[in-house]
Amino acid sequence: MTSELISSKELAKADPVFGQVSFDDHEQIVFCNDKDTGLKAIIGIHNTVLGPALGGTRMWNYNNEWEALNDVLRLSRGMTFKSAITGLNLGGGKAVIIGDAKTQKTPELMRRFGEFVHSLSGKYITAEDVGMATEDMDTVREVTPYVTGISESKGGAGNPSPITAYGVFMGMKAAAKFRYGSDVLEDKSIFVQGIGHVGEGLVEHLVNEGAKVTIADINQERLEEIRSKYGATIYGGNDIYSEPMDIYAPCALGATINDDTIYRIQADIIAGAANNQLAEENKHGKILQERGIVYAPDFLINAGGIINVYAELENYDRQEIIRKTENIYNTTLEILDNAKVNNLTTNAAALNIARERIETRKRENSK
Numbered sequence: 273m274t275s276e277l278i279s280s281k282e283l284a285k286a287d288p289v290f291g292q293v294s295f296d297d298h299e300q301i302v303f304c305n306d307k308d309t310g311l312k313a314i315i316g317i318h319n320t321v322l323g324p325a326l327g328g329t330r331m332w333n334y335n336n337e338w339e340a341l342n343d344v345l346r347l348s349r350g351m352t353f354k355s356a357i358t359g360l361n362l363g364g365g366k367a368v369i370i371g372d373a374k375t376q377k378t379p380e381l382m383r384r385f386g387e388f389v390h391s392l393s394g395k396y397i398t399a400e401d402v403g404m405a406t407e408d409m410d411t412v413r414e415v416t417p418y419v420t421g422i423s424e425s426k427g428g429a430g431n432p433s434p435i436t437a438y439g440v441f442m443g444m445k446a447a448a449k450f451r452y453g454s455d456v457l458e459d460k461s462i463f464v465q466g467i468g469h470v471g472e473g474l475v476e477h478l479v480n481e482g483a484k485v486t487i488a489d490i491n492q493e494r495l496e497e498i499r500s501k502y503g504a505t506i507y508g509g510n511d512i513y514s515e516p517m518d519i520y521a522p523c524a525l526g527a528t529i530n531d532d533t534i535y536r537i538q539a540d541i542i543a544g545a546a547n548n549q550l551a552e553e554n555k556h557g558k559i560l561q562e563r564g565i566v567y568a569p570d571f572l573i574n575a576g577g578i579i580n581v582y583a584e585l586e587n588y589d590r591q592e593i594i595r596k597t598e599n600i601y602n603t604t605l606e607i608l609d610n611a612k613v614n615n616l617t618t619n620a621a622a623l624n625i626a627r628e629r630i631e632t633r634k635r636e637n638s639k
């Protein structure tokens with residue numbers, strides 16, 4: 273979903289795989305095809321230095337295969353740094369299934385996909401992402417143990433989204449502490465863009481804290497539902513980016529901070545759940561820094577979900593999940609301070625720490 277800003281022509285100019293704009297020293301890319309079920313999927317394994325590559329499966333109706341490949345390359349890379357900065361012993365991976373999750377997803381297709389995951393012998397472990405539900409992970413579990421995010425009734429940690437939302441809330445509070453000197457969000461005007469699984473949980477935390485929450489989504493029914501449940505205000509304008517607000521929380525698509533939007537954004541803080549929010553992380557991270565907008569790196573504050581599924585592998589309990597997720601607050605503050613002191617973008621400061629952890633482990637492994 274991040275590829276919408278890179279035209280197919282641009283993507284097709286580069287060499288097919290290793291020359292892709294988003295290729296970043298990925299270890300392995302696996303193309304999965306099954307005529308009988310209609311499965312066309314790509315599994316991207318970015319890095320396994322810290323552990324098996326864990327990351328969700330996204331089913332999306334991509335315009336073409338270039339976009340799907342670009343998405344899996346970007347998303348799997350993001351997972352490497354997300355786990356590294358969160359202190360988990362996991363590498364980065366992700367899978368995309370090309371197709372419409374509403375009309376083309378069948379149990380047979382999911383089982384066939386699970387067989388491909390199984391063929392990698394645990395080097396890649398899958399989980400839920402956009403277009404997937406906990407039941408789909410249960411179906412994958414029928415053919416492979418290399419899946420997380422399965423139902424609690426089947427021994428899993430269940431839906432990770434509420435924990436992701438809690439982590440985003442923690443990261444947002446830390447950003448507020450950094451920007452305003454207080455992490456109290458009461459009376460702050462906060463725009464949540466995308467009120468799906470994670471967005472809804474975030475809205476609930478924010479409303480409970482007394483923030484002035486405005487919601488935006490392309491799904492009108494959903495907007496009405498969330499308004500009546502939590503009393504949030506539905507955004508009525510047509511350019512959310514130009515609205516004056518304290519905090520912008522992107523919780524829908526990636527790459528909403530791009531050449532087109534970046535100079536219109538009025539917020540003091542950007543803190544949300546969406547993966548790959550910066551269309552071009554160096555360029556757009558720098559502009560945010562210059563404009564004095566505090567950006568809480570997405571891969572840092574949306575790590576609650578991976579913490580939740582990691583519990584299934586490490587057998588730790590709910591309390592430990594909450595403790596680790598609350599720690600996102602401390603890590604976010606640390607990164608924001610570090611970026612300020614070293615005059616770096618917040619994204620670069622977070623990446624440096626994540627990379628350092630991977631390099632240290634690599635050195636230890638080679639001894």
Ligand SMILES: NC(=O)c1ccc[n+]([C@@H]2O[C@H](COP(=O)([O-])OP(=O)(O)OC[C@H]3O[C@@H](n4cnc5c(N)ncnc54)[C@H](O)[C@@H]3O)[C@@H](O)[C@H]2O)c1
Pocket residue numbers: 401402403432433434436465466467468469470471488489490491494523524525526545546547574575577578
């Ligand atoms: N679910 C998790 O635990 C988790 C973990 C880490 C990151 N994320 C990321 O957070 C984001 C949200 O995840 P989710 O599980 O809530 O997904 P979801 O599919 O449940 O919700 C996405 C919502 O965004 C809305 N939307 C789509 N396009 C939009 C647009 N142009 N403008 C406004 N709204 C739009 C959809 O209608 C939907 O309500 C995704 O980018 C996902 O990759 C999710």
